[in-house]
Amino acid sequence: MLLRLHQIDKFYPTGEGPLHVLNGIDLSLEAGKSLALTGESGSGKSTLLHLVAGLDSPDAGEIHLGGTNIVGLNDTALAALRRGTVGLVFQQFNLIPSLDVAANLAFQARLAGRPDPAWLKVLAKRLGLAQVLTRYPEQLSAGQQQRVAIGRTLAARPRLVLADEPTGNLDEATGDAVLDLMLSLVAETGAALLMVTHSNRLANRLNARVHLHAGRLV
Amino acid sequence: MVWTGLTALLSHWRRRPVQLAMLLLGLSLATALWSAVQAINGEARASYDRAAAILGQDRLAQLVREDGARMDQQEFVRLRRAGWLASPVIEGEMRFGDVRLRVLGIDPLTLPPQAQQVDIAAGDQLLPFITAPGVLYAAPETAARLTEQATPPVRVAEGLPPGTVLTDIGQAQVLLGAKDKISRLLLWPDQPIGRAPLKVTAPGLTLREPSETGDLARLTDSFHLNLTAFGFLAFAVGLFIVHSAIGLAFEQRRQVFRTLRALGLPARVLVLLLIAELLTFALLAGLVGVALGYVVASALLPDVAATLRGLYGADVPGTLSIRPAVWAAGLAIAVIGTLVAAAQSLWRLWHLPLLAAAQPRAWARASERALRAQGVAAMVLLLTAAGIAHFGSGLEAGFALLAALLLGAALALPLVLTGILHLGGRLARGPLAEWFWADTRQQLPGLSLALMALLLALAANVGVSTMVSSFRLTFTGWLDQRLASELYVTARTEAEATAIRDWLAQRSEAVLPIWSIEGRVAGQPAAIYGVADHVTYRDNWPILSAVPEVWDRIATGDGALINEQLARRQELGLGDQITLPGGWRASIVGVYADYGNPIGQVIIGIDTLVQHYPDVSRLRYAIRIAPGKAESLAAGLRAEFGLPAQNVIDQAGIKVFSLKVFERTFNVTAALNVLTLGVAGLAMFASVMTLSGMRLPQLAPVWAMGLTRRHLAWLELSRGLLLAALTMLAAVPVGIALAFVLLAVVNVEAFGWRLPMHLFPGDWARLAALALLAAGLAAAVPAWRLARLSPSDLLKVFAHER
Structure with missing residues (x-):
């Protein structure tokens, strides 16, 4: 099992006391499989994704990634995990505005110490970015920016891809095209995919789906 | 409508008190340094006016020898016999113990009423005045300095300039060792018709018309112009902070402006509301600034007074009076400065398209065209400076040359830094290094105003310290000779x-x-x-x-x-x-x-x-x-x-x-220099602090991709240090050029001597260390905050539903 979550609890402090965002979550994902995480706004989907990515830590429970419990790891170890093991695709793209497309694509792979120019070339071609490699993010359309973000994640060949509403900022046609690309490339790299989405239509395209409601899996 | 709009606009400041504090502090400091110089100059000029007005010199014509030497008393006797209504005066300097004073001897019996500084005829004061051992009249502070000295009886007289004593002419002649000599003759305004012509009666004498400005005012003009120039430089550096803070606040509120417009607030009302907001800030900061200015002026005035005494023999009291003109000028300059600093932002707001897509941080992204325009302006200014250097003459031309040089260099700085950062990016190896250089280049527009302010302050520091050190070296050698x-x-x-x-x-x-x-x-x-x-x-x-x-x-x-x-x-x-x-x-x-x-x-x-x-x-x-x-x-x-x-x-x-007098001469310049550097440091701090709040969207993805917050914080700190170091490097040649202009043009015009220029790399190294320390401190606070930032704050960048 690539990913296993056991009894995850997460609270957010609020003016009215702690808010129980995640409540006893158990979840697992095998390598090479894809899982959709759906739920209403505020159900805790993104929080769960962030915990898995090592961006935040739970208040209780265990998160086993590749056999290692990442809960309690220090900042440096978590950073190494994000560099080498997981890849993140955000709704807002979050490209680096000061770097051009080629540098953005290569960035995470180089950070992880796994630069592969041949794979990058393939990715750029498959993602339709070969003609815009010297452009800067602000010169791209939203669809192009999300394709760069997907390429950046996959360039490092992570074992687990975490996508948070990757098509949320795109129109339906563009979103579908981007998702098609992402799913096929993830499959080609053999990575597992955990995707947060509002859309049942998109969720149904993945191997499995779970639903979060008020911090619990239902 | 107006109140609702104003409430929405002002809510921005309630949520960002640090930004408001920086705006007010920048404006207060800029006004403070300007007002300090104005207060000092005002005090000195009032003192010169008192000196010029003594014995009615500003209203009465005088007879003097053409060569300026003293005349025989016989000349006075001859003129009186020829019908001239004149009164003799003797003037000279002498020491009473260790107190050096200007002694004025008058004849109270013939003195025109316009020249009566002290009512000597009142009561029974005349007799002791004209008979031995006489009486010395002096201003309260002068009288206080004479308490320990052996002098004739001293009486306090308000209205006399400091450093001057008034006595009977006979007594003054004895004190000055100038028996039967007089310095000049004061003429009564109404002279008898039919008196013998001057050329016949006293051919060696010449008529000097009344003059409102004395020799001192003329002599010290260049000194005060120097101070004014420094005050203005400090003010300009402070305005960089204000411009930066206002620009940022306008950009942050762009969405609010658009919403208010969309909800029906006319553009004219919106602009007027913002002007009202700015004027309120300007008046508030102006009041604080002028008050601070008085504090700075009070601290500097003793040194200025000592300098003026040592260098020009001008006595200026060591204490300040509160002058309404300084308050009015301080508030006016704060208001004008704020409006100048806000002009660009207001212009943009006036032309803000209602439906244009929001462009976060558009203010910070200098387009290539804007950068090119800035480069052209810098080139024009630097060529103007070269032209003035070649063809200009006079003190005003010297200051115009300095202004063109400094402004040209400041405008050229972002262009130069962009070039260096491009080069750094090309030479960089590794993703982090490449990102570091590229990201630094992207931060440049947002920081360029602060860096320009820092360049001005550093260049002024290099220039003035080179001048002072060159002067000190030459002066010490000259003293030995x-x-x-x-x-x-x-x-x-x-x-x-x-x-x-x-x-x-x-x-x-x-x-x-x-x-x-x-x-x-x-x-x-x-x-x-x-x-x-x-x-x-x-x-x-x-x-x-x-x-x-x-x-x-x-x-x-x-x-x-x-x-x-x-x-x-x-x-x-x-x-x-x-x-x-x-x-x-x-x-x-x-x-x-x-x-x-x-x-x-x-x-x-x-x-x-x-x-x-x-x-x-x-x-x-x-x-x-x-x-x-x-x-x-x-x-x-x-x-x-x-x-x-x-x-x-x-x-x-x-x-x-002599060295003590020398050091005091430049104490004021040095103090203003340090204060200007402090203001520039604050500009840097303000810019980095306000930008740091907008940095998270750029830093969070890099953190998410596997960098620790600590690592990112170190990179942020290094970025601040790198930019300060590059600015310091750019400031050295500008400072040397400034020193050359000060030594070869301004000093020659102001003081009449030219000094050889010596270079002091050790001083630059110290200044560089100071600049790096200031930049390090400015960058350290946001870096420290970044290192301690909770992941949940960073995650807010990615949040789209919580």
Whole structure:
């Protein structure tokens, strides 16, 4: 099992006391499989994704990634995990505005110490970015920016891809095209995919789906 | 509608108190330094006006000798007999113990009413005034300085300028050792018709019309212009902060502006509301700024007063008065500065398209076109500076050159830094290094105003410290040459002087007279000294240019040496003829350096001096003796003649005193320099702090991709240090150019002397360390906050639903 979550609890402090965002979550994902995480706004989907990515830590429970419990790891170890093991695709793209497309694509792979120019070339071609490699993010359309973000994640060949509403900022046609690309490339790299989405239509395209409601899996 | 709109606009500041504090602080500091200089200048000018108005000189015409020398009392008698209504005045400087004062002697019986400074005729005060031992009238602070000294009775009189005592003319003649001499005659406004013409009665005298500005005001103009220029520089540096803070606040509220417009608030009302908001801030910060300015001025004024006394002989009180004009000017400059700083933002707002897509941080992204335009403006300014340097002349041209140079260099800075950061990016290896350089380049537009302010402050620092250090080096060498004798003695009376000369004849290697008279040369006030034909002068005198055998020609009475300032001001050179007091002429055979002296000086042979001015005071002497014996000889002199300590001074004592005067002269400039640097540091801090809040969207993805917050914080700190280091590097050549202009143009025009420029890399290294420290501190706070930032705050960047 690539990913296993056991009894995850997460609270957010609020003016009215702690808010129980995640409540006893158990979840697992095998390598090479894809899982959709759906739920209403505020159900805790993104929080769960962030915990898995090592961006935040739970208040209780265990998160086993590749056999290692990442809960309690220090900042440096978590950073190494994000560099080498997981890849993140955000709704807002979050490209680096000061770097051009080629540098953005290569960035995470180089950070992880796994630069592969041949794979990058393939990715750029498959993602339709070969003609815009010297452009800067602000010169791209939203669809192009999300394709760069997907390429950046996959360039490092992570074992687990975490996508948070990757098509949320795109129109339906563009979103579908981007998702098609992402799913096929993830499959080609053999990575597992955990995707947060509002859309049942998109969720149904993945191997499995779970639903979060008020911090619990239902 | 207006109130609702205003509430929405002001809510921005409620949520960002630090940004508001930075805006107000920047404006307050800018106003403070400007107001401090204005308060100091105002105090000094009021003092000059009091001095110029003394004895009604600003309202009464006077008769003086053309050569500026004193006239015989007989001239007064002749004019009175010929029907002229005139009143004699004698004026001179003298020491009461260790207090040096200007003594004014008047004749209360003939004094015109317009010249009556003190009501001497009131009560029973006239008799003690005109009979021995007389009475000295002095301003309260002057009277206080005389309490410990042996003087005639002192009475306090408000309205007299500081450093001046008023007494009866007979008593003044005794005190000044100028029996039967007078300096000038004050003329009553209404003169009898039919009086004998001046040319017949007193052909050596000339009529001087009343003048509202005295010699002091003219003489010190350049000093005050220097201070004003520094005040303005500090103000300009402060405005960079204000411009930056206002620009940022406008950009942050762009969405609010658009919403308010969409909800029906007219653009005109929106702009007026923002102007009202800015004016409120400007007035608030202006009030604080002027108050702070008074604090700064109070701290600086004693040094300014000492400088003006040491350099120009001008007495300015060491305490400040509250002047409404300074408050009004301070508030006006705060308001004008704020509106100038906000003009661009207001213009953009006026043209804000209602439906245009939001462009976060558009203000910080200088388009290439804008950068090119800035480059062209910088080039034009630098070419203008070169043009002024080549074709311009005068102090105003010097300051215009400085302004064009500094502004051109500041505008060119972002362009230069962009080039360097591009180059750095090309040479970088590794993703982090590439990102670091590229990201730094992207931050540049947001930081460029602060960096420009820092460049101005650093360049001013390099320039002024180079000038001061060059001056110090030259001045120290010059003092060694000029003060070659081991001891300097001043006798109290002519009889004592003769006795001292006789006593020293057997006990020293040489006794060199330091005798001088005052008068006017080439229309300027000047002192004429006589020197003995001695190896001391031949070996040591700081000659700048001279004809061959110059000392032989001086000894034979066949020429005169003049100081550099007289040569430059009157465009005199070797071989030119000058007319000296008494109407005789001499040929210029040499020019010498005479730093720190505001007036002209002429040196002739001692015999020639005595021949033309037999009444010259013969009280001061320089003594040559083996250095090891100087101390015992000084002690012997004091013991033998009962001379006060200050009448026998050794070479080291004078040097210490001279260097002290020198250091104080530049204390004010140095203080303003440090304050300007502080303001620039604050600009840097304000910019980094406000930008740091907008940095998270750029840093969070890099953190998410596997960098620790600590690592990112170090990179942020390094970015601040790198930009400060590059700015410092750019500031060095600008500072050297500034020093050159100060030494070769401004000083020559302001003081009349030109100094060689020396470079002091050690000082630059210290300044660089200071700049890096300031930049490090400015960047450290946001970096520290970043390192301690909770992941949930970073995650907010990615949040789209919570």
